Amino acid sequence: MTIEERVFERPALGRRQRDAADWVIVGTGPAGAAVAEVLTKAGQDVVMIEEGQWIKKHEFNGRAFDAQKKAYREMGAEAAMGRSMIPVVQGRCVGGGSVINAAIIWRLPEDVLARWRREFGIGDAIDDQELLAAFETIERDLNIHTTLPEALGRNHALLKAGADKLGYESRIIPRNERGCDGRAECLSGCPIGAKQSMDLTYIPAALGRGARLYHSAEAGHIDVEAGRARRVHADFKDPLTGERRGRLVVEARRGVVVCASTVQSPMLLWRSGIGLASGHLGKHFMAHPGSSILGIFPDEVRLWEGATQGWDSEHFRESDHIKFEGLALPPDLLIGRLPWVGMELKNALAEYDRMCNVGCAMVAQAEGSVRPLGRGTMISFTPSPQDMTNLRRGLRILANIMVAAGAVAIIPDIHGVPGRLTPHQLGRIDDASIDPRDYTMAMTHLFGTCRLGTDPRKSVVGPDFQVHGTRGVYVIDSSAFPTNLGVNPQHSIMAVATQAAKRLA
Amino acid sequence: MKLSAAEKTWAEAALEAVIPPGGDVTPLSANDANSIVVIEDMVGYLPATTALGLRAAVWFFEFGAATVSGAGGFKRFSRLSLGDREAALAKLSHSNFFFFRQMALLMKTMACFGFGADGRVRAALGMDRPVKFVKREARP
Numbered sequence: 095m096t097i098e099e100r101v102f103e104r105p106a107l108g109r110r111q112r113d114a115a116d117w118v119i120v121g122t123g124p125a126g127a128a129v130a131e132v133l134t135k136a137g138q139d140v141v142m143i144e145e146g147q148w149i150k151k152h153e154f155n156g157r158a159f160d161a162q163k164k165a166y167r168e169m170g171a172e173a174a175m176g177r178s179m180i181p182v183v184q185g186r187c188v189g190g191g192s193v194i195n196a197a198i199i200w201r202l203p204e205d206v207l208a209r210w211r212r213e214f215g216i217g218d219a220i221d222d223q224e225l226l227a228a229f230e231t232i233e234r235d236l237n238i239h240t241t242l243p244e245a246l247g248r249n250h251a252l253l254k255a256g257a258d259k260l261g262y263e264s265r266i267i268p269r270n271e272r273g274c275d276g277r278a279e280c281l282s283g284c285p286i287g288a289k290q291s292m293d294l295t296y297i298p299a300a301l302g303r304g305a306r307l308y309h310s311a312e313a314g315h316i317d318v319e320a321g322r323a324r325r326v327h328a329d330f331k332d333p334l335t336g337e338r339r340g341r342l343v344v345e346a347r348r349g350v351v352v353c354a355s356t357v358q359s360p361m362l363l364w365r366s367g368i369g370l371a372s373g374h375l376g377k378h379f380m381a382h383p384g385s386s387i388l389g390i391f392p393d394e395v396r397l398w399e400g401a402t403q404g405w406d407s408e409h410f411r412e413s414d415h416i417k418f419e420g421l422a423l424p425p426d427l428l429i430g431r432l433p434w435v436g437m438e439l440k441n442a443l444a445e446y447d448r449m450c451n452v453g454c455a456m457v458a459q460a461e462g463s464v465r466p467l468g469r470g471t472m473i474s475f476t477p478s479p480q481d482m483t484n485l486r487r488g489l490r491i492l493a494n495i496m497v498a499a500g501a502v503a504i505i506p507d508i509h510g511v512p513g514r515l516t517p518h519q520l521g522r523i524d525d526a527s528i529d530p531r532d533y534t535m536a537m538t539h540l541f542g543t544c545r546l547g548t549d550p551r552k553s554v555v556g557p558d559f560q561v562h563g564t565r566g567v568y569v570i571d572s573s574a575f576p577t578n579l580g581v582n583p584q585h586s587i588m589a590v591a592t593q594a595a596k597r598l599a
Numbered sequence: 600m601k602l603s604a605a606e607k608t609w610a611e612a613a614l615e616a617v618i619p620p621g622g623d624v625t626p627l628s629a630n631d632a633n634s635i636v637v638i639e640d641m642v643g644y645l646p647a648t649t650a651l652g653l654r655a656a657v658w659f660f661e662f663g664a665a666t667v668s669g670a671g672g673f674k675r676f677s678r679l680s681l682g683d684r685e686a687a688l689a690k691l692s693h694s695n696f697f698f699f700r701q702m703a704l705l706m707k708t709m710a711c712f713g714f715g716a717d718g719r720v721r722a723a724l725g726m727d728r729p730v731k732f733v734k735r736e737a738r739p
Contacts, residue, residue, distance in 0.1 A: 157716040159637050169641060171649050179701065334644050398726050425724055426715030430708045435692050436685030439707075440622040447725040470646055509693075509700065531697040534704065 097301040101148065103310040104330045105340040111330075113306060114345035115141040117598070118326045119353060120313045120362060123190020124584045125571035126353035127292035127300070128232070128591040129598075134303035136599035141344050142300070143326060144309040145358075146187035147333040148293065154283035158426040161282035163334070165194050172357075174462060176476030178530040180383055180537045184355060186333075188309050189293030191355075192584060195538075196280040196403035197269035197289050198419070199238050200581035201229050202589065205412060210546075214576040217548040217557035220590060228589035236270035236290040238585075245276035247400010249450050250420040252391065254405050256499030257418075262491075264407035264418070270584075278422040280402035311342050316350050316366040316567060323350045323368075323566035349566035349598070353591065356540035356573040357464050360554075361471055363569070369544065369554045369561045378542040379462040380578040383477055384455035385535045386421055386431065387489050388505040389496030395450045397422045411580045415457040415481070416488035418495075423451055431534065433505065433513040449505075450496060454488035455538075456481050457580040464543050475537070482528035490523040507534050539583050544573040559594045570594045600642050600650045602657070609661035610638050612677035616684035617710035625723035632720060634713025641709075656705050664691060667699060 105111035117133050119126045122144040133140050149164050162170040167184040174180045185191040202225065210216045232238070241250075246266060257264040270290040280289060287294055301307060311328040318324065323346055330339035352359045360376040363369040405420040423431070428451060432442050462475030477485070486508075493504045497517045504515045509532035511522050526532065547553025550562035555574050561567045570591045572583055579586060602610065611630050618629035638657070642650045665671025670687035671679045679687065692703035714720055721727070 159640075159712040159716060163640060163644070168645060168649060171641065171645055171653075178697070336644075336646075394725075396725070398721075424715065425721060425726075426712050429715045430704075430711035433692075435617050435688045435703065435707060436619055437622060438689070440618060440624060443622075443624040443724060446624075468648075470648065531700075 097298060100301050100306045102306070102308050103147065105342070109340040111308070111340060111342045113141055114347060115139045115306070116348045117141070117351055118143065118344045118346040119351045120326060121190065121353035121355065121358070121571065122188050122292060122297055122307070123185060123353065123355065123571070124192050124292060124588045125591040126351070127189070127192070127296035128588040129351050129353060129570055129595040130300035130305055131296040132592055132595035133599055134300040134305050138599060140300060140305040142297070142305060142307045143311050143313050143328050143342070143344065144188050144307065145312045146185070146309065148188040148309045149193065149283065151283070151285055151287040154279070154285040156277070156279045156282055156285060156424065158282050158424055161194065165283055172473070174473040174475040174537055176462065176474055178476070178535070180475065180535045182357070182473060182540070183536055183538045184357065184540070187293070188297060188307070189291045192291035193283055193293055194281055195582070195584060196401070197271050198403055198406065198582040199268045199270060199585045202586035203579060203581060206577065206579050210576050214546070215548045216546050216576065219546055219557035219559070220593065224593045224596070225589055228592035229585065232585065232588050232592065236295060237272045238268050238270050240268045241266050241401050241404045245274045245401055246404045247276055247278065247422055248395050249397050249400060249422045250404030252395065252450055252499040253420045253452055253495060256495035257407055259498040260495060262407055262409040262495070264405060264409065267401070267404055267406050269401065274401065276400045278398050278400055278402050278424065281427070282424065308342055313354065313362055314365065316362065316368060318366065318368060318564055318567070321565055323564065326350055346566065349568060351598070352567065352569045353571045355571060356543050357471060357473060359569050359571055359573040360464050360543040361466060363544065363561065364466055368564050368567055371563055372551055372554055374545055374552065375554050376464045376543050377461070378545050379464050379473065379475060379540065380542045381458060381475065381537045382417070382455040382539040382578060383458055383535050383537040384453050385485060385489065385507070385533045386451055386453040387492050387507070388431070389450040389493070389501035390445050390503040390505070391448045391450055391501055394447050396447055397428065397449060397451060398424065408581060410488065410491065411457060414487055415459060415484050415580070417455045417457065417580060418488065418492060419453045419455065421451050421453040431507060433507045450501065452492050452496070454485060454492055456485050457578055461542070477530050479528055482530055485533065486523065486526055486528055490520065493520045493523060508532055539578065541572045541575045541578045541583070544569040545576050546574040547576065558597065568594070568598065600647065600654070602639055602642050602654070606654065606657050607635060607639070609677050610657045611635055612684060613657070613660040613688070613706050614710045615681065616688045617707050618714050619681055619685060625720055627714070627717065627720055629710035629714045632714040632717035634710045637709045637712045653705070656702055659702055660706065664688070664702070667691070668694070
């Protein structure tokens with residue numbers, strides 16, 4: 095049987111498909127793929143169910159909206175509601191977020207893990223030695239290495255120079271890529287398959303070891319009988335129109351592993367009536383919301399050449415709960431971030447080739463929630479005043495970094511602050527409001543809605559990642575993380591998932 | 600859900616105000632770049648509540664934007680001159696009311712998805728100029 099024969103986007107015959115496996119994995123992002131990798135290597139029979147479609151590299155064309163239509167949840171229009179409305183960026187395709195992220199790699203910060211142990215009672219869920227081994231394996235498998243100079247791009251080189259000049263620690267980012275030629279199209283899906291996303295690595299490997307993949311199949315609920323998970327029900331749907339193509343039922347001989355994301359994992363449990371006892375399901379939603387700021391340089395920057403994200407700094411992560419990342423957005427995303435409209439906006443494009451863009455992500459201390467709303471999902475989240483104060487400070491520091499690197503003007507995009515500032519006017523950022531409605535933000539990296547812990551009254555899953563009170567249902571993704579990380583989470587998610595799956599195998 | 604012909608005309612009037620024709624960088628407008636397809640796709644394929652919200656935004660522009668911005672009296676947006684539409688949109692995007700700013704941002708985002716993806720626009724921005732700072736050669 096070839097790999098292709100183990101991949102289904104509709105029932106093989108008629109309107110109903112049945113299957114059975116030792117393990118049913120819901121979700122094929124970094125968590126689900128890592129679990130599939132471990133379990134299939136251990137000789138377990140695995141079925142993967144993925145809501146999104148399998149997009150091949152030649153289908154990516156460097157255009158943001160085309161990618162959003164195929165690979166993003168709600169075409170990128172999902173949003174968290176609160177005092178402001180913040181777009182939530184989530185992948186929805188085979189490979190999940192790994193297909194549309196910028197391949198940034200960070201290991202789980204030691205201070206974050208120490209806090210989890212100290213404040214959240216995670217028991218023996220994460221072992222230092224096992225975690226280290228998992229990081230090393232993933233780094234080898236995904237060809238993780240520091241971005242090479244020829245693929246870096248001037249945007250990131252300038253930011254590194256500016257940070258160095260001001261004495262801030264920063265780095266050229268290690269990424270999971272093989273053969274990147276620096277075309278700054280990561281967020282639209284890599285058209286040359288250089289990014290070592292899950293759809294190109296762990297998922298085909300698992301299929302090669304006998305796993306089956308049902309994609310364009312939305313998991314509806316998990317059947318629980320006598321306190322144990324028995325099967326998963328899903329609907330095959332056209333990924334664009336939502337039109338139903340058939341039903342899928344997969345018997346789980348040993349268990350169901352939910353790796354569907356911080357938004358979708360609690361929703362699946364909710365629909366299945368699982369994990370509700372503690373009252374914490376869907377709560378403690380945390381994230382890294384952020385905004386970006388532009389600089390204008392005297393010479394060409396050429397945002398479209400180099401890595402989408404090649405430079406970052408966690409210099410202020412612990413002290414101010416902020417992290418910086420160079421962000422080479424394509425014109426279809428960047429032009430909309432300029433604070434003008436009409437001919438004023440078009441005239442600003444004369445400087446497009448000299449623009450440098452950088453993002454500030456908050457390690458937000460605020461918590462929100464995820465809950466069902468009709469047939470959909472309601473994400474509630476409002477950054478705290480302290481979070482916003484931190485963001486404002488971060489944007490000011492980034493302006494300083496760009497000026498130190500030679501920027502002649504700064505474009506902050508904060509309501510109430512002039513659209514364009516000279517280096518002598520940067521103090522206007524310090525005077526900006528901290529109302530989240532005055533900032534254009536987006537939210538990535540979601541955590542916490544199926545919180546991990548030893549106490550069933552305060553958490554949803556136990557140290558073995560099994561839902562308290564229900565045997566055979568495991569939640570292994572960032573929804574189990576007790577807090578946000580302050581760094582890009584893919585690597586940590588994969589390493590924790592690897593460790594957890596090894597214990598299942 | 601599908602935009603009606605009238606809604607499409609209204610949406611195009613708003614998109615043109617975001618990125619009008621003319622200027623030194625490129626003469627192309629959002630409509631020349633077919634940005635309307637973005638709105639049509641979103642209304643057509645997003646979950647009903649989100650699609651309805653987007654459709655409501657098109658109606659807001661047509662029947663409310665000129666009035667609430669104070670730039671066009673009680674006129675309908677698509678019946679304003681391009682200059683007046685740009686002025687109304689600019690007032691919305693700098694309004695002290697968050698909702699009005701969001702409406703302007705939404706339309707701007709839709710316009711730019713189409714405009715910034717157009718090959719002619721990308722060429723005008725310099726994206727087809729010879730590489731100067733980065734060697735673009737595939738590596739093993």
